[in-house]
Amino acid sequence: MSFTFILFVSIVVALLILLAWALRNPAQRKALKIEPASLEQPGPRHSTYLPLIRQALSPTDLEFLATRGSPGLARRARKERQRVTLSYLDELRNDFQRLLRLARVVASLSPEVGAAQEFERLRLSFRFSCRCQMVRVGLYSGLLVLPQLGGLSQMVSELAVRMEAAMQELGERAVLAAKLASSPDQRGVDIT
């Protein structure tokens, strides 16, 4: 097998995989599914539960369980809390993705789009996803202390609040976009 042969076959296989991914039914993307009406309230959702999560993750609780209860109970509680935290991290990321999607809708409905802005956002969202995965790995491996997730949540909340103020202005047009997306001729921006 020559290098040229392997190269071109690999490129074609990669293109076919990308094609299949690009054509995947949007209905299968359940994780990020939102209702069009929620565009009118683009603020933070899961990040607002941060105080509750913080309380649940308080190390004093675990210390109390370790001293008053059995070590097994404390271990089980830690695992449960880790599971809750990971779930919370997923939801935070969904909040973040939702806001990013709104930004894409704004871009697609704008008469002028800055290439630099778009590439910057693409790069940053890619990096953010990578770092989220790293945090996840850190949680699993014990490298990260659970309450420190507050830093991430804080940032998402800040972004969401600023976005909310700006998006309020776009509310009516976003709903219009939603109607277009569900129009019979199926043209428009998919905001679901």
Added chain:
Amino acid sequence: MYKVAESLPVSLPTPGVARPSASQAGPCPTSSPLLAIYGCATMRQMVDLATAQRVCWDLSIVLRALLLCLVLWRRNVRSFPFFSIYLSANLLYALLLYVAYSVWGSLSVVSFWIAWGSQPVISCARALAVAEICRLFLAGYRGIWSLAWRLLVSCATFVLLYSFLASKHQWDFAILGANRALELAIAAVIVVLLVFLRYYQVVAEPTLRTLAIGFCLFSCFAVLNYTILEHWLKKYAGIWNFVEVISYLFCVLAWTWALRKPFPRPAVDPALLPGSVYRQLSPEINLRLRLLDERLSDFWRAEAPRS
């Protein structure tokens, strides 16, 4: 139609033209890949394949004619002028070859040059048809279209250059290499466009999507076909054209299915936002994202030593 594939004299038994037997044809020439393809087509063991190919070739001509009629009848020519030109040029090309084989024979130099010499015209028509489909996908979205066309042109240029550089640098393989580069560029452009649409959540119109998938799959298949041919010239020369005819047949069927109805022009273009909204919002979002990214990075670095 587009290529040599559907029209090359390779294993195409032309009615009324005496085809040389295997003994007359002699050994398969290998000095030039195109000539090798030419010569191998006449071998006896390829007779059945040649018959099948001829049937498929005839069928594809009929289907192409039907598709063109369908486009005209459904008045889709107004929506797809370049696609219609491509279909017409392709059909004309196939008919011209048919006549050439009948008059000069499938092994004549004249037929050879008609078959391969018309490729640039057909390829240009094909590239324009693909560009037209790309444009229609994003009709109404001025902002992201201005971004998309630059991206697609850059992508096509890069793929073309890279394919040329990666191909065998031999004059004999120049036409095959050029065809493969073009096919790969077309496939890459369509895939990038569909990924782009998905990224911006623009709903692809089903007719356009089917047309694009047809172009893309055929191009991918053609790249594989050329690559295999280049690598195993002797073994593969007898069937490569048949394989390509079959793939094009399916492609034409997909297009016919897509264009069975008039192309629905959007009743109303998407309502665009004022330009100031994007200018105000986009830098703000990016700034926040950058801060978030930095914060994530910082807090990871701060926490890591705790282990």
